[in-house]
Amino acid sequence: MMEQLVNILVGGPMTEWPENLIKGEIKGTWIAVDKGAIRLLNMGITPKIAVGDFDSTFDSEMDIVKKEIKQIELFPPEKDFTDTQIGVMTAIKHFPNSKIDIYGATGGRMDHLLANLFLPLDPQFKDVIKQINIIDNKNTIKFYTPGEYEIIKEVDKKYLAFVNLTSVTGLTLPDEKYTLQNFNSSYPVSWASNEFSKEINHFSFEKGIMAVIQSKD
Incomplete structure (x- = not known):
C-alpha cells in the first residue's frame, strides 16, 4: 500500500521555498497553517484543512480562506503550541501513519527555526519522528x-x-x-x-x- 503524503505549509518566508513548491508541483494532501492558507490559495492549491489563530492573515484574506476551504480549525492567539506543532498534530489526527513534509519552517526568526528543529523532541511526537521531514530550498x-x-x-x-x-x-x-x-x-x-x-x-x-x-x- 502506497504511503500517503501530507504536506504542511507554515508561515516562514517564501524566499526559503524549494522550486517545486513555488511551481506548485508537489503532490499529496495539504494542511495550511495560518498565513499558509492564503498563500496556497493564491497558487491555485486548495488545502484540505486550514488551522491556526490566523493572526497574520488580513480580514480580506480570511474571507477568501473561509469561502474556499471547507475545514478550518481555529486556535486562540494565546496557545501552548507553535504553528508547526499544530500542523503536525492535525496531520497525525486526520492522516495517521502518513509521511509528513513541512515547508515554510526555516528562515526568518531564529526562535521559530529552533522550535521547528526541536519539534521531534516533544514526547507527543515520539511515535511519528521518522515520518517528519523539514524541506526548504x-x-x-x-x-x-x-x-x-x-x-x-x-x-x-x-x-x-x-x-x-x-x-x-x-x-x-x-x-x-x-x-x-x-x-x-x-x-x-x-x-x-x-x-x-x-x-x-x-x-x-x-x-x-x-x-x-x-x-x-
Whole structure:
C-alpha cells in the first residue's frame, strides 16, 4: 500500500521555498497553517484543512480562506503550541501513519527555526519522528530514533550532516566520506559538511534522537 503524503505549509518566508513548491508541483494532501492558507490559495492549491489563530492573515484574506476551504480549525492567539506543532498534530489526527513534509519552517526568526528543529523532541511526537521531514530550498531534514539506517542521496544535494539533538550513544558513520566509530556525547553536536561516498550510505546509533540533513550551497 502506497504511503500517503501530507504536506504542511507554515508561515516562514517564501524566499526559503524549494522550486517545486513555488511551481506548485508537489503532490499529496495539504494542511495550511495560518498565513499558509492564503498563500496556497493564491497558487491555485486548495488545502484540505486550514488551522491556526490566523493572526497574520488580513480580514480580506480570511474571507477568501473561509469561502474556499471547507475545514478550518481555529486556535486562540494565546496557545501552548507553535504553528508547526499544530500542523503536525492535525496531520497525525486526520492522516495517521502518513509521511509528513513541512515547508515554510526555516528562515526568518531564529526562535521559530529552533522550535521547528526541536519539534521531534516533544514526547507527543515520539511515535511519528521518522515520518517528519523539514524541506526548504537548500535542505532536507529527516529525524531518526536509535537503529541502523541507509540514506539515499538526493540528486541535487552535495553535503550531509549528522546532528544529535539529544545525548547520543554509539553513533557510527561507516561509509560516508568522513567516517565515525561509536561516538558518544552528552550534548548536541553537528557533524557538518560530510559527504556521500556513493549513492547510498549508512549510519547507526544506540541512543538519542538524530537529525540528518542533506544540503546544497
